[in-house]
Structure formats: structure tokens, C-alpha cells
Amino acid sequence: xxxxxxxxxxxxxxxxxxxxxxxxxxxxxxxxxxxxxxxxxxxxxxxxxxxxxxxxxxxxxxxxxxxxxxxxxxxxxxxxxxxxxxxxxxxxxxxxxxxxxxxxxxxxxxxxxxxxxxxxxxxxxxxxxxxxxxxxxxxxxxxxxxxxxxxxxxxxxxxxxxxxxxxxxxxxxxxxxxxxxxxxxxxxxxxxxxxxxxxxxxxxxxxxxxxxxxxxxxxxxxxxxxxxxxxxxxxxxxxxxxxxxxxxxxxxxxxxxxxxxxxxxxxxxxxxxxxxxxxxxxxxxxxxxxxxxxxxxxxxxxxxxxxxxxxxxxxxxxxxxxxxxxxxxxxxxxxxxxxxxxxxxxxxxxxxxxx
Amino acid sequence: xxxxxxxxxxxxxxxxxxxxxxxxxxxxxxxxxxxxxxxxxxxxxxxxxxxxxxxxxxxxxxxxxxxxxxxxxxxxxxxxxxxxxxxxxxxxxxxxxxxxxxxxxxxxxxxxxxxxxxxxxxxxxxxxxxxxxxxxxxxxxxxxxxxxxxxxxxxxxxxxxxxxxxxxxxxxxxxxxxxxxxxxxxxxxxxxxxxxxxxxxxxxxxxxxxxxxxxxxxxxxxxxxxxxxxxxxxxxxxxxxxxxxxx
Numbered sequence: 001x002x003x004x005x006x007x008x009x010x011x012x013x014x015x016x017x018x019x020x021x022x023x024x025x026x027x028x029x030x031x032x033x034x035x036x037x038x039x040x041x042x043x044x045x046x047x048x049x050x051x052x053x054x055x056x057x058x059x060x061x062x063x064x065x066x067x068x069x070x071x072x073x074x075x076x077x078x079x080x081x082x083x084x085x086x087x088x089x090x091x092x093x094x095x096x097x098x099x100x101x102x103x104x105x106x107x108x109x110x111x112x113x114x115x116x117x118x119x120x121x122x123x124x125x126x127x128x129x130x131x132x133x134x135x136x137x138x139x140x141x142x143x144x145x146x147x148x149x150x151x152x153x154x155x156x157x158x159x160x161x162x163x164x165x166x167x168x169x170x171x172x173x174x175x176x177x178x179x180x181x182x183x184x185x186x187x188x189x190x191x192x193x194x195x196x197x198x199x200x201x202x203x204x205x206x207x208x209x210x211x212x213x214x215x216x217x218x219x220x221x222x223x224x225x226x227x228x229x230x231x232x233x234x235x236x237x238x239x240x241x242x243x244x245x246x247x248x249x250x251x252x253x254x255x256x257x258x259x260x261x262x263x264x265x266x267x268x269x270x271x272x273x274x275x276x277x278x279x280x281x282x283x284x285x286x287x288x289x290x291x292x293x294x295x296x297x298x299x300x301x302x303x304x305x306x307x308x309x310x311x312x313x314x315x316x317x318x319x320x321x322x323x324x325x326x327x328x329x330x331x332x333x334x335x336x337x338x339x340x341x342x343x344x345x346x347x348x349x350x351x352x353x354x355x
Numbered sequence: 356x357x358x359x360x361x362x363x364x365x366x367x368x369x370x371x372x373x374x375x376x377x378x379x380x381x382x383x384x385x386x387x388x389x390x391x392x393x394x395x396x397x398x399x400x401x402x403x404x405x406x407x408x409x410x411x412x413x414x415x416x417x418x419x420x421x422x423x424x425x426x427x428x429x430x431x432x433x434x435x436x437x438x439x440x441x442x443x444x445x446x447x448x449x450x451x452x453x454x455x456x457x458x459x460x461x462x463x464x465x466x467x468x469x470x471x472x473x474x475x476x477x478x479x480x481x482x483x484x485x486x487x488x489x490x491x492x493x494x495x496x497x498x499x500x501x502x503x504x505x506x507x508x509x510x511x512x513x514x515x516x517x518x519x520x521x522x523x524x525x526x527x528x529x530x531x532x533x534x535x536x537x538x539x540x541x542x543x544x545x546x547x548x549x550x551x552x553x554x555x556x557x558x559x560x561x562x563x564x565x566x567x568x569x570x571x572x573x574x575x576x577x578x579x580x581x582x583x584x585x586x587x588x589x590x591x592x593x594x595x596x597x598x599x600x601x602x
Contacts, residue, residue, distance in 0.1 A: 173442075173443040174442050174444070177442035177443045177460070177461050177462065178372065178442040178461060180461070180462045181372075181374070181375055181378065181442060181461035181462040182374040183462075185374040185375065185377050185378035185381070186374060189377075236372050237371075237372065237373075238373050274371060274419075274420040275397075275421055276420075277397070302420070302421065
């Protein structure tokens with residue numbers, strides 16, 4: 001709906017303004033000697049009142065022509081055409097209403113309009129409609145600008161939220177509090193180890209924060225983060241947790257979204273190593289070949305079924321992020337056998353362009 | 356030393372992290388009336404040791420591999436003298452608060468630890484009735500069924516369960532072509548299972564709808580559910596109505 005129609009106060013002012021226009025027209029008619037005051041007002045007032053609402057239609061015309069994709073010729077044609085049509089309607093209305101005066105007490109037209117007078121009347125209708133179009137155009141442009149500003153602010157908030165969400169899921173509170181508990185235990189009998197673990201924990205979080213707001217990082221940076229993570233987990237789980245990282249030199253320079261490898265290691269520990277009495281070895285292999293970067297993580301698992309709720313979340317998260325960045329060019333596949341879990345990510349092998 | 360009413364309390368520490376167990380040991384050291392009788396690094400071991408040692412106090416971590424702390428309680432029937440420890444587990448913490456069960460949040464201070472210990476000592480038998488409700492975990496459907504078979508514990512994923520039959524005080528759980536016996540009432544099991552996949556078709560039978568192959572009719576009134584393994588399960592009249600609504 002037109003914004004004026006929704007606001008009674010504004011609408012009242014608008015109608016009053018039109019009554020002024022009507023008084024002006026009546027005054028002109030009076031000056032031209034075409035009519036007396038009574039006739040002139042009886043002629044102008046109702047017509048202006050009707051036209052006041054006809055003119056509001058220009059709002060929809062302006063809205064139908066988005067500011068961003070306009071051609072001047074088209075705008076001129078639409079505005080001109082619309083004004084012309086309205087002015088014709090206004091002229092028709094004027095002559096009809098005027099003629100109705102014959103049915104009134106004076107049994108004569110309300111005003112004695114000359115042909116020149118009708119031409120002026122028609123032009124006034126044209127100009128009024130054109131003015132309405134221009135005024136509305138400014139209004140619509142302003143509105144759409146406001147919407148655009150708001151939308152941009154919203155999308156920035158959304159992006160920020162997504163980033164925070166990622167941090168919150170990646171910085172697993174269970175991991176953080178258990179690590180602090182291990183440090184608390186170490187302080188009384190191995191202060192040196194407690195200090196090292198504190199530093200690893202700080203390094204891990206510092207790197208996570210640094211990497212998280214970048215779109216992509218090198219595999220080498222991601223691996224460095226994982227080394228701190230593994231150092232912490234090895235203190236927690238002791239000899240049970242072993243890891244072999246085999247990162248081919250040409251793969252180390254390849255780019256991938258941050259926090260892609262780390263959650264895989266976290267899963268491998270949580271769902272694999274922790275459940276085994278004697279622990280096991282997590283094997284990470286990364287290679288770049290034929291334009292593709294392949295990162296594979298393999299870990300042993302115990303026989304017990306894992307609750308589905310815990311299994312899927314992390315992997316679904318990675319899959320979504322990869323899809324958003326690479327579309328169909330990224331692949332993530334996993335397979336669980338009776339004794340081990342294998343997961344492999346394939347991405348286009350891209351490197352940072354030399355500065 | 357072993358005077359009645361003043362004997363030493365026997366404690367079991369259950370946590371899969373060596374450092375976490377060590378911390379509990381350290382905090383227990385000044386309490387001379389407490390003797391540590393064992394340590395377990397996973398839930399299965401805890402089930403066994405709780406049964407064998409019957410400790411007065413159990414320090415029980417919630418998030419453990421194999422079996423969670425709550426599953427350990429479910430299997431052992433242990434309800435009193437339990438001090439829960441957890442680093443972070445929204446589900447568990449919500450449940451603790453709901454049932455007014457005391458718990459230690461890692462990392463905890465010595466003062467907090469002593470406090471929990473004092474409370475566990477005075478409450479003795481039975482501890483908060485909340486523990487019972489905590490273990491029953493009403494509301495959220497279970498994802499695995501735990502069955503204790505002498506020394507062994509079977510963990511069965513619910514999606515592999517074909518049907519469950521009440522047999523006296525036991526339930527016969529049919530999964531992967533094997534039958535497991537579990538002491539439980541069928542109505543209780545029915546409440547714990549996801550009603551979208553499991554349906555009580557008879558006073559004594561719950562079936563997994565994923566295994567349903569067809570419904571056989573015998574005479575005018577009697578119906579049987581035909582399951583994937585070929586097993587035929589009787590359907591009561593009300594069970595038949597419920598089944599018709601589901602499939």
C-alpha cells in the first residue's frame with residue numbers, strides 16, 4: 001500500500017494541500033472570468049479530490065522501475081505516457097463534472113471554459129502528475145537506499161555470527177576445560193610440563209583466532225595448529241595417542257579453509273583412540289598431485305556403535321564450508337570398517353599467488 | 356581401626372585421563388578415612404569393578420569412551436555414593452541441575468572437592484533420589500541398548516534391534532540374529548525408545564518398524580507382523596490400530 005494511505009495524519013495534510021491547489025485553480029478560473037466563486041469552487045474541489053488519489057498511483061510506477069537498472073529513454077517514455085494518460089482522465093473528468101452542472105440549480109455548466117482554458121486545464125493535470133512521479137521517484141530511491149544499507153549491515157552481522165559460530169564449535173569447551181584440568185593436575189608434580197601445556201594451549205587458541213577470520217590458509221599453517229593440538233592431547237591421553245603426519249612439501253603450500261584438518265583429528269581421538277584400551281596411531285597423509293590436494297586421515301576404532309548425534313555434526317560442518325567455497329570441486333568421503341575410520345578430503349590444489 | 360561406624364571409606368576413581376585420576380588421588384590424600392581401592396579408565400572396566408569391589412564412593416567421569424558415566428550407573432544399578440565429574444557436557448549438566456544432583460566441574464578447586472566429598476559422606480545411602488531419574492533419562496530417546504551378560508557388556512545400536520519381547524522379568528532383545536536378555540519392564544523400554552521407529556504392537560512385543568516386511572492375517576481377527584528375519588510377531592487389536600496409523 002502507498003505509505004500515505006497508511007498514515008491518517010499525513011493523508012489529512014496531503015488532502016488539505018490538494019484543497020489549496022483546488023482553491024488556486026478556482027482563483028485562476030475566477031480571474032479569467034470563466035466563473036463565479038461558487039461555480040469555480042464547485043468545479044475544482046471534487047475534481048482535485050479525486051485526482052489527489054489518482055496521482056498516488058505514480059508510487060507504483062516508480063517502484064516498478066528499479067533505480068539500478070534504468071535507461072533514460074524508457075523512464076522518459078513511461079513517465080510521459082503515464083502523465084499523458086492521467087491528464088486525459090483528468091480532462092475527461094473535468095468536462096463531465098462541468099457538464100453535470102446543467103442538472104444543478106443554475107441549469108448551466110459550472111464554469112464557462114474556453115478551448116484555451118481546457119488546454120491549460122489539461123496541461124495542469126499533466127504537470128501535476130509529472131511532479132508526483134518525480135517526487136515519488138526520489139522517495140522510492142531513498143527507501144531502496146535505506147533497505148540496501150540495512151541489508152548490508154544485516155549480512156555483515158550474519159557473516160560475523162557464522163564466524164563466531166565456527167569458533168565456538170571449533171574451540172570445543174570440553175577440550176578446553178579438560179586441558180585446564182590436566183594442567184591443574186600437573187602443577188603439583190611436574191611444573192615444567194604444566195607450563196609447556198599452558199603454552200601449547202595458548203598457542204593453539206592464538207592460532208585458531210588468527211586463522212579463523214581468514215578465508216583460506218596454507219596446509220602448513222593448519223598443520224602447525226594441529227601440532228599444538230596434538231601436543232595437548234598427548235599430555236591428556238599419554239602413550240595411548242600416537243600421530244604420524246606425512247605432509248608432502250608440495251602439499252604444504254596448498255590452500256584450504258582454516259580448521260579443516262583439526263576437527264578431523266579431534267574426531268579421530270574422540271571416536272577412535274579414546275575408546276581403545278591400548279590407544280592407537282592417527283595417520284595423516286597429504287599430497288598434491290595432478291592439480292588436486294588430497295588430505296587423508298586414518299585412525300583405528302573400537303567396535304561399539306557411536307551415538308549418531310555425536311558423529312555427524314563436525315563432518316557436516318566441514319562439508320558445508322567446503323561446498324560454500326568450492327562448490328562441486330571439493331569432495332569429502334569417509335568410510336568406517338570394523339577396525340578403522342578413514343576420511344579423505346580432495347580440493348583443487350591452489351597456492352597463494354606470488355606477491 | 357576397623358571399628359563399626361568408623362571404618363575407612365573405600366573409593367573408586369573412574370576417568371579415562373590419567374592426569375584427571377591423579378588429581379582426584381591428590382585431593383583425596385589428606386582424607387585419611389578414605390582408601391582408594393581402584394581406578395578405571397573406561398566405562399566397561401568401571402561396571403566390572405563396581406560390581407567386584409562394591410566401593411563406598413565412586414568418582415565418576417561422565418564423558419568416557421565405551422560407556423558414559425550414566426550408562427555405568429544404569430548397568431550396575433548403583434545409585435548412592437557417586438560423585439560425578441565432568442568438564443563440559445550441556446546435556447549432563449542440565450540433567451544434574453534438573454534432578455538436584457551434585458557434580459564437580461573440571462577443573463575444580465580443593466575446597467569445592469572437599470565440599471562435594473563431605474556432602475556425599477553425610478548423604479550416604481541412598482543419595483539424592485535425583486540420581487534415579489537421571490539414570491532413567493526420560494524424554495530423550497536412547498540410541499543404544501546396554502546389556503550386561505555376566506562379565507560382558509553388550510552395547511547394541513537401537514537401529515539394529517529387530518524386536519523386543521517381554522519374557523517374565525526380562526526383555527529378549529533380538530538384534531543381528533542374536534537374542535540378548537535384559538532385566539527391564541517392557542513399558543519402561545517403550546518409553547525410552549524413539550516412537551517414530553519403535554512401536555508396541557502387543558502387550559509383550561515392541562517391533563522396529565524398519566524391519567517390518569508385512570502384516571499377515573489369520574482368521575478374521577488375528578494379525579501377525581512379519582519381520583525381516585522371518586520372525587512372526589502377534590499384533591493385538593489396539594496394536595493393529597496404532598500400526599495402521601504409522602504405516
